[in-house]
Amino acid sequence: MAGVYDLDELYANTYTEEDRRAFENQPESAKKFLIAWALALFLGPVGAQRYYLGYIPTAVLKTALCCGGAVFMALGLANIGLALLAVVGAWTVIDLFLLLSGTMRDQADHRLSGYTRYGGICAALTVLVLVGWLVLALVIGTSAGVAG
Template sequence: MNSILSKHDLTTQELQILSSEMEKRKKSSGTAWLLWIFLGGVGAHRYYLGKTGTAILMTLTLGCLGIWTLIDLFLLSGMIRNTNAEIERQIIEEIRVFRNAQKNDKAL
């Protein structure tokens, strides 16, 4: 619901830009799951999703000897969803900043 509210004031052109940028920047669930399967013990899926701090901890502890890796089995889908929602929020913010900069240029 928050995503819909943040998009309500975007023009059709801005929504197209948002869609295009999301396709470029979003994280693939397939890639994240493959990283978890093959390199989950060293936190590769967390590096991929931008969770560098916890990824380093996983690397140093080998996923707490596999326990943390197993827990991520249940958390990974939510982490992917949250990461992509954050990427979308950042793009929307960039679009708004650009729109405001254009308005300021026209006002001058």
């Protein structure tokens, strides 16, 4: 079906110049996006990015859940420990999505500085790191299953 389309009408709900200006006019935090992203990616299970951004109560809760999961695993209560660690893992992935989408801000609700510059490349690197961890887990799991 070939035809002439009104692209303005077709893409009327997309990100506009007015949206970009509104985003850039929002107050910017002194907190850096790259630091928050690195903390979320590598120390996310203990809530490091939440401490950095000033969300202390939820950071303490996340740290407690992570430590509790590790303690239950060490005590031989693997089901409880794995359940707690699964909650922490899911919470960490959600935090990464919130951070990479620009939704997670500092405690004063200011956007993180450097997001517009580094958001895209950090998203790509996050996918690569998560896929790498998944492959590593599959290799270790398969090796453990074969070994015994």
